[in-house]
Amino acid sequence: MAYDVIVIGSGPGGYVAAIRASQLGFKTAVVERENLGGICLNWGCIPTKALLKTAQVFEYTQHSKDYGITVSDAKVEFDAVIKRSRGVADKMSRGVQFLMKKNKIDVLMGNGKLKAKGQVEVTDKDGKATVYDAKHIILATGARARELPNLKIDGKNVIGYREAMVLPQQPKSMIVVGSGAIGVEFAYFYATLGTKVTIVEFLPRIVPVEDEDISKELEKIYKKKGIDIMTNASVEAVEATGNGVRAKVKTQTGEITLEADVVLSAVGIAANIENIGLEGLGIKTDKGRVLVDKYYQTNVPGVYAIGDMVPGQALAHVASKEGIVCVEAIAYNEKKYAHKPETIDYMNIPGCTYCAPEIASVGYTEKAAKEAGYEVKVGKFPFSASGKASAAGATEGFVKVIFDAKYGEWLGTHMIGANVTEIIAETVVARKLETTYQEVLDSIHPHPTMSESVKDAIEVAYGEAIHL
Template sequence: MANNYDVIVLGSGPGGYVAAIRCAQLGLKTAIVERELLGGICLNWGCIPTKALLRSAEILHYAQHAKDYGLKIAGEIEADLEAVVKRSRGVAKQLNQGVTHLMKKNKITVHMGEGTLTGPTSLTVKGEKGEEKLTAKHVIVATGARARDLPFAPADGKRIWTYRTAMTPPEMPKKLLVIGSGAIGIEFASFYNDMGCDVTVVEMLDRIVPVEDKDVSAFLEKSLTKQGMTIMTGAGVEDIKATDKGVIAKIKGKDGKVATTEFTHCIVAIGIVPNTENIGIEKLAELDRGFIQIDPYGRTKSKGLWAIGDCTPGPWLAHKASHEGVTTAEAIAQELGNKDVHPHPLDRGNIPGCTYCHPQIASVGLTEEKAKEAGYKVKAGTFPFIGNGKAIALGEAEGFVKTVFDAATGELLGAHMVGAEVTEMIQGFVVGKTLETTEAELMQTVFPHPTISESMHESVLASYGRALHI
């Protein structure tokens, strides 16, 4: 009976470990199964260590532009790649240890090993203790996802990389090809460009960061080009050959012509594949392209079996996984008789997206284009950072905030930002959307001065023709 639980969580990423903690808080006997490192990909190989890398690149950028701030730095400023990577790995290790502490604090049993479902509420774990059989009243699958390979050029860790190798590079690329301009591709392109690498980004669609508002995409492309990147949209990589010295890529441009170009390295960032193979899920849940289909609370078609995070439909974001983890934990507790929890279904329209390139991007809700496609008559306004005193004082006057409202009701439909610190500011609009705010409440909100966040207020005013500083 020692291996019988109320809840077993398969996977310890930002969805899995948060779900386990919430289950434990609700008085449920909880276990977590992890095959590699507590904290999952996000903490160990994704969100957190990449931000540490990008912070180093940001500091390098500022040091190289010290004269813009009236400062002199003696000697040449250069990057120590080994030290930069070491710092990033140290940050990941610290947070991994933090999750280990949280498991102990919440009395969550950790089973290290490869978990395989043998039924909706049972699984085996092959790991450090041999083979263990575990049972529970409920099981949450939180196995996450991995980078998608190019079918004709799988990553080799030498010349063709995914994000994992790009975070611990064996050497600094001199000429880098980045395939894909979503968040992961653009973040690594930005990092290596700031580190002094010659970077080319190839995107199949007609603009980079294609899920963002068109105005944001256009602004970012102009900014990255100004920083020295080569951006190719409406283009595709038709073939890649790795050699001892680099990679040879055949790239078809938007004009239909195919050019052969040599690079020292290539990063492939063309999406993800859910980790749902070989875990025994096929007969227990409905799958669509490998992603586990769930209801708004995380239920699968099998009673007692739940799923959250990147192995379920998108958006594939850590904070979405964590939120799902809490929702599912509370839904399970409710099913087990807890009358004090009241889980709410996930509203995907209120999930923010952040990209930590230079400049940063952040958004929530509908783009202006999507709002119009959905049938709304919209009021949209943009306020540029050049009109914001704090942005000018920081030397970060490039960027803007854009808001989109329903002209009929004043409902905030979406907010889109590009520029310094926008990943921190977006939460103001996320709270507003969650509270179902209109332009009236946002206009009456007092924003502190001097802050870049004043641009948020001004963008709302601009949507209604009332901007004060442009």
């Protein structure tokens, strides 16, 4: 019943940390209360992408004549759409099961809780509690949908992202509260399948963490798709009607009433830090997150935390890297690893939103760069000028790059367009290598591709545009 490392939570932070720990020679166990793979594989990243792919395929059928193909009477079988998404998630979860066996990691099913220093209590579904000893305990309990006081999720009238993935039937109308990644992805999915969607955003623009040009472009495209967008607005109250819900929305010009079949609350996430024994060990938290050092150790030696429950971007790829850094630091201290791992640069984390068109970004926005004191060079290349985009019938959007005018440092990239999540990595790697604009321009990009638009945007920034 004793381990070198016990990880509580098997999401993309937890299961990756467990695998790396096993690779480095630690006897390892992972605790999971629901499904291996956590929210990302079962209720987040993966199944939502399956839903979004269905919407994209359906959208292709609606515009098939543009490609010289006639498709008649294409219909959405909503239950089959949901079934496919769940099947993809189940397959990925089974993949994590395989990885646990391959790496000889014990899976302890149940609710994990810090019992005492060096001890984890796991309570199974029958209520039986077992205590395990561990020299190192890594908390990776993730997060859940955040609830507003006046917008409680009841699973019927007001739903969260989990319910939105498994609705028994497609709603005719939906109010989406919040326009972050979750909100705009579900807005695209349901609107494309025929649901009348209204987005209500408290801040002045949708996808508010993105560069302002990205927000403007997505709003323009969404309105063209028939999605209603209300910014500087908030849902004050929701009441059930005989056929759905009635929402009171406060706007800058007064209060209005919207009616719909259902309200989707997509106002962010809250970390799962309750009932896991933090208080008993005196582990420090702030603003709902566990405080850690740069190697993810809490204020209690031997207890670590990673992923959505610590400060930083709540993204799957961030959690995975945090898990690896955490375990490698433990291994270094125990002379199982040759060097101390490099810490994460949180200014070089790519963010991706998988609506259509997709959004991908990394580094400074134009506004943030100027506020940080940089004199900037900005280049913007529209996909309407891309041969590959024209051939694919995907000319919406653009690539925007931001450079430091003094030294040529690549400060940030912001993209909106088809498959841009697949090409943001070039900027991430280049920024990591401290590449200047000239080195990118001297690197030959393949033609015709969407990715060469990054080079084209840099040419625009430096007055060397060829294709614009």
